[in-house]
Amino acid sequence: MRKVVITTNSASISTEEAAKHDVTIIPFHIIMNGEDYLDPEIDMEKFYTRLSEKKRLPTTSTPTVEEFLQTFTELSQNAETILHISMTKAFTVAYKLALQAKEEAKEKLPKTTIEVIDSCTVAGGLALICLEAAKAARQGKSLSEIIELVNHIIPRTTELSARDTLFYLDKIGRIFEAKSWVKAESKTRFRAIVEIDASTGGVTKPIARAKTRTQIMQKMVDIAKERAVDKTVHAAILHTRAPDQAEQLKKMLLSQLQGEKTICEELHIGQGSATVAVANGKGLIDLSFYSVDEKAMSLRR
Secondary structure, three states: OEEEEEEEOOOOOOHHHHHHHOEEEOOOEEEEOOEEEEHHHOOHHHHHHHHHHOOOOOEEEOOOHHHHHHHHHHHHOOEEEEEEEEOOOOOOOHHHHHHHHHHHHHHHOOOOEEEEEEOOOOHHHHHHHHHHHHHHHHOOOOHHHHHHHHHHHHHHEEEEEEEOOOHHHHHOOOOHHHHHHHHHHHHOOOEEEEEOOHHHOOOOEEEEEEOOHHHHHHHHHHHHHHHOOOOEEEEEEEEOOOHHHHHHHHHHHHHHHOOOOOEEEEEEEEEOOHHHHHHHOOOOEEEEEEEEOHHHHHHHO
């Protein structure tokens, strides 16, 4: 029987990556044309066509308490403890619903310990945190040890993202402090970097902007160089149908970040699912990373 199972309610980790690292995904629902689809089951070609029209946009719906509880119940058959890591609660009620499911599970699953953590981030940032937790679980770490590691990584995680337009982020009400940039974008064409992590309180904060994709990616790399100087980092690049830009960012990051004292120890590249695309549209480039300090290394041993 496994000691700890890691779950997440975000679609920022692909099905293949989740299976590889033994992470259970509790999918969001995608509502399109009046039909309800689980994220992995939607026809992505039709989905992106509808998204590009910018009319009658697809929307997302969180997993229900019942769906959380069902997943917890199924996992409890082979696990002593379950750690659910949620995307920032500022973006979704899923965190709250997972807590409700945890409370109901106390009576229905008395032999299983369940904990729920707010990652304060999204996309690649959340993926990095979940994958680190999954590695610790496979090493046989206890739940308390994994939670200590996760809580140490969360404030050290940076999530930066740029997209072709802020339209989608604004449309779903997750624009927060970048609202003024939406209005400016409509008058002067530019690309913006926003940050969503613990340093921003888990909400969207505008960081920088530039005219071209290459310029905006260089700004993302410059921020990474500044924050990760003389450190070992783990990074993730997530995109929505922008593989060429993701590869370009990877090359830029590795060529400029790697040095005698700064090392990119691990770099994941993945494509965002429908849940990610609803909030960002086509053309998202997300760079997330965290620095591995001595305490993190000791907690990982």
